[in-house]
Amino acid sequence: MIREQRFINDDWTFGYGEHSGAELESPDPEWYDVGLPHSFDLPDFREPRFYVGHGCYRRSIDVPEAWTGKWIALEFLGVFQVAEVFVNGRLVGRHEGGYTPFVVDISDAVVAGVNGVFVRVDNHWNPRLAPRAGDYSFAGGIYRDVSLIVADRVRLDWYGIGVTTPVVGAERAEVNASVEVVNDEPGPVAVTVAAVVSDAAGSVASLAPVRRTIAAGSTEVVELAGAVDQPVLWHPDHPDLYTLTASVVVDSTLRDQQTTAFGVRWFEFTADRGFFLNGEHLDLHGANVHQNRGGWGDAGTRAGIRRDIAMVKDLGMNIIRGSHYPHHPYFAEECDRQGLLFWSELHFWGIGGENVEGYWFASAYPVNPEDEPEFEESLRRALREMIRSHRNHPSIVTWSIGNEAFFSDDHVIGKAKALTSELVDLAHELDPTRPAAVGGAQRKGFDVLGDIAGYNGDGAEIFHDPGIPNLVSEYHGVLGRGPGEYEVTWEHGVEVDHPWRSGKILWCAYHYKSIAPGAGLQGLVDYFRMPRRPYYWYREKLRGIAPPTFPGPGTAVALRLSSDAEEMPTDGTGDVRLVVELLDSGGTRVADDREVTLTLVEGEGFFPSGRSITLSPETDSLWGGAGAIEFRSYAPGMQRIRATAHGVTPAELVVFATGPAKPQRTWRLAPHAPWVTGRPAGTGEVSLTASRPVAASSALPGYEGANVTALGSRTFWRAASSEPGAWIAARLEFTYEISRIVIVFPEVPKQPWLVETSTDGRVFEPIHEAGPGGEELSVRLEFEPRRASTVRLTFPEAPVDVEEIRAY
Template sequence: MIREHRFVNDGWTFAYGEHPGAEREPADPDWFDVGLPHSFDLPDFRELRFYIGHGCYRRTLDVPESWAGKWIALEFLGVFQTAEVFVNGRPAGRHDGGYTPFTVDLSDLVRPGPNEVFVRVDNHWNPRLAPRGGDYSFNGGIYRDVSVIVADRVRIDWHGLGVTTPEADRARALVRAAVEVVNDEPHPVDVDVTAAVTQAGRPVADLGPQRATIPGGATATVALEGALDDPLLWHPDHPHLYDLTATVSVDGEARDAQSTEFGVRWFEFTADRGFFLNGEHLDLHGANVHQNRGGWGDAGTRAGIRRDVALVKAIGMNMIRGSHYPHHPYFAAECDRQGVLFWSELHFWGMGGYEAEGYWTASAYPVHEEHEADFEESLRQSLREMIRTHRNHASIVVWSVGNEAFFTNDRVVDKAKALTVELVDLVHVLDPTRPAAVGGAQRKGFDVLGDIAGYNGDGAELFMDPGIPNIVSEYHGVQGHGAGEYEVKWHHGVETDYPWRSGKLFWCAFHYKTIAKGGGRNGLIDYYRLPRRPWHWYRERLLGIAPPAFPPPGEAAAMRLRADADEIPTDGTGDAQLIVEFLDADGERVAAERSVTLTVVEGEGLFPSGTAITLGAETESLNDGAVAIEFRSYVPGRQRIRAASDGLAPVEIELTAVGEPRPVRPRRLAPPAPYITEAPEGAGTYSLADYRPVAASSALPGHGGGHATDPRSTECWRAADRGPGAWLTASLEFPYEVNRIEVRFAEPPVHPWVLETSPDGDTFEPLHCADAGSDASPEFEFPVRLAKAVRLSFPERPIDVDSIKVY
């Protein structure tokens, strides 16, 4: 054995709470049996609330005698957001940051035989740790894979193999490998380092050998170089990949080997001609993707990731933005294999609205000086970890240092901008082969701080031909949680493909869970990964595939139960998506309003709620007469699942869970989180409209609608069309309970005007109708009403508007 890397996702127990001292105590039989990936909040049906606190995990790790003298580590691919790891009661390591992989060295803590691993996880909001704010949910847990790695004391470092192709064209590609060699021996060793490149299993190049002397207890980087003739280029239409395996030998004996996939491609973002891949123009058209999903929350499997990438690819999109944090490394690997460009993003993240310390609605950058140093270092550390673990992926063409960090208190916004510049510079040091982007940079001058500007929302129309490489990093057009309307209604100037714009990324591919009331329902695909009608609209627009006949409303006479896989692995990496469809008397799908209960009647498989789950309108899982859920098992054997709905004959399906045999014992399954924490009330001193997107019937150059929600602006909104019917709409992005609105006109209001609010952003209700000659700075206090948008309309002639404030 040169190196062993195996999953340890099964066999864990879990308990809510901090459990001080439990790491030194015997295992508690009353703890719940769980498998990884796992979230504190199972099942997760997009409830606004979620558990905030501690959760503890325990597992026995069996160490064979053959591991004696080896380097032994646990690899965690994602724990939100602070993890303390103990082995046999002794501290093994700690990691702060919820989105990046890390390892914990167990070499000197384990012994042959059973060893107790204990992990305490904390997802409290932390003013010193990014993110401090964001439109998402922040569920705790070991929500990505855990593996044990066993390697020689002389080895390649963890993710210590970096591959680049700094010179490439269609005739030849230069391949460089940087191999970081660790020597844990107390004395120097002479190592020989080589690398072999294969394509589809066929040898195509050798790099090295290169000899180096590594001092005892040190790490050194060995550089290898080779070339590929007539390389197969990576492109979304033909995602060719190569494998590179590096080997470290001492005295002719191989001591370690590590492999990685890479692709040969070159690219360029330009300010005037858009994006080029392999020398050819490519219009980028993609979507943003959050990682949480129906029932399982953040704790999705690799099979789920494959489905996610495939669903975006299937409609003809060629790019995914990993919003707004580093995603599972396997996500980028799937983008590599399926042919989707990937925008990898750091979690320097802000969210407008109430700015209250103590919850994820806070200022993106700390407002208290004593929190600044730790916060900034948390982002530097995460950026290093993101780039190190993702750097070889051919699909990644940009590192983004954040999203809408302008949602920072104005007192410290200059510090937020300085940190953004520092992170951009750090990208250039860590990876000179890719540019650094600033995502969601449409306010406060953040767009000029990086190599590429990503404009969200109304930024698409505020920054026309900005003179720098740019992309629309978010644009909207879908609402609701059911099947949805068929046609996507674009706005904010994304209807036209300008030559200077690299492309546009839709918000968003999937419904997601968020702390924002009423948010997260913008997906082309629902939370349970069933395509909605707008998904078919995009597929028709981009690929020319006509939509199916959508199910009509009607009564169900039967059900159909199917799965996307017949076999599922038991190591926590796979699952099967189960889909139940309601059928009419002719066997055709019908949009019946029903619920269905899925039950495991044979086998050890699980839903996120245990051995049974009920899906339907109450869990927002009904989509055009169908429901779906992901099903997994950690024990091999036959799995028989039954679907039942009142008044209909039940139906069953059989799957097979495949893996190493393990004893079947009674399981103690965890109930939903024992207590739920809600968001604190906002301070209410900041306008909910500040820096939010604005739409207008028209605007003169230099007088766009965004001036009305920018407290720092000295300009006003001025309509270009001076006729009747002009309007100005300030979006709050999410529904809020409001009871005060302030309007300031830039000129005396000598024409009638109407103030309206909308609970959903589409249907507006009048709040006040004013005749000519009214107050130029009216303020309105009123009984609380739900508002997602506020609109000023002008039935005769538009009036210039300085500002709109909403509280």
């Protein structure tokens, strides 16, 4: 055996709570059976609930006698957000950070035979651990794959191969490999390190071997160099890949070997001509993607990742922004294979609004000096881990430092910017081949801190030809539940493709769950991965494919149940996506939204809720006469699933789970998370509009709408036209309950004006109407609490200048 790596996603048990001492003793037999990936919050229907606390996992692993003396490790690809790992009661590793892979050496803790693995996971908000804030759901759990790795004591390090192509031409591409070799033996070892490059047809190049003596207990980097003749370049239209296989030999004996995929390409972001790939201009048009999904939350499988990327590709888009944290390494692998560029992002993340210390509405950068060192180090560590595990992917064109970190308290903005600059420099040091971006950089001077500026929302119009490489990293096009409107209305001028702008990235591809009130419903595809009508508008716009016939009202008499695959693996990497449709007497889907229950009648698989699940309009899991859910199994065999609904003919479907035979068992599945830890209440003294995006009927250059939410800046908005009906609207972005609005004018208004609020940005309700004149520059309006996501000022006769709009 040279090296073995296998998934151990199956056969775990789980218990809510800290379970002090359970790492030493067998857990309560009432623990629940789970498979990985797993989330604390199953099933997850976007309910306004959020378990914050501890959860513990336990599993046994068998260690054959032949493994004695080998390097044995556990690889975790993502645990949110603090993990303590024990083997046979002994603490063998601890990792802080919820989005990056890590490996735990268990060589000295295991014995031949059965060994117990215990993992305690903690997802409490931590003032010293990024992210401190974000528009997302911070569910805990071992929500990505876990593998067992066995290798030689003289070996290639974990993610220890880095491949670059520093010179690329039509006739020849240089290939360099940095290979990290570990010697865990008690004495020095003379090694020979070599590598071979292959394409789909076989070997195409060899990198000259290098001999090196490595001291005991140390790791050395060995540089290899070679070239590929007539290289095939990687491009979204033809995502051709190569593999590099590196080996380490001692005394003519192969001790270890690893393979990594890479692509040959070059690219450039320019300040005046946009983005170029392989010397050709490419207009970037893509979508932001969060990782959580209907029923399963963050705990999606690799099959789910493949489907997510395929849906974005099907739209005709060519880039994905991994909002707003490092994604599963497999996500980048699939972008490589399917042909989508990838903006890989770090979680230096802000949300704004209430600024509540103690929950994920806090200042992006710590407000207390004692929290700063550990917080900063958590981001340095995560950046190192993201780049190390993702560096060979040709799809990745930038390392982004974060998103909207300007949502930090004013007194620490300087420190937040200094940390951003430091992380940009660290990204350059770790990977000189890619630029570093700053996402959501439309406020407080963050846009000039990186190589590329990503502007969100109204940043698209504020920064007109900024003189630096840039793109629109978020623009908002759709909102709401259910099918949505077909045609998408763009804002802030993003419909214009300026030559100096590299492109635009929609917010967002999929609905997601968020702690932010009213957030998460802006996807082209819903939470359960059912395409909404605007999905087909984009596909028609980008690919010229006419939309399907959308279902109309009708009375269903039967059900149809289908899946995207007939088989799925039992190792936790796969599932099947089930779609159920309500059909009329002619077999046509109709918008009859009665609830449908899916039940496993034969087999050992399960839905996120167990052996059955009900899809309904109440949980947004069924609309327009159809619903979808992902189904998985950790035991092989036939899985027979039945769909039923009141008053209609049921349907059945059979899929097969494939994998090693296992004893039949009855799974005891966990119920909903048992409690929700409440977040601290806001003080009500922070304006919910501060630094938020603004829309206006028009604006004179230099007097943009964004001035009204740049509180304390003494700048103001001025309409470009004096026509009646001018307006300016401050977006809270999320739906809050407000009871106070403050309007500040640079001069006493001489025209009548109207204040309105809205929960959806479309339908407005008046709250105050004022005639011309008055003595006050600042008007304070107090009223019974009402829900609002937008505050708008309208001028029925002629506009007046506005300095600030605040909401509390």
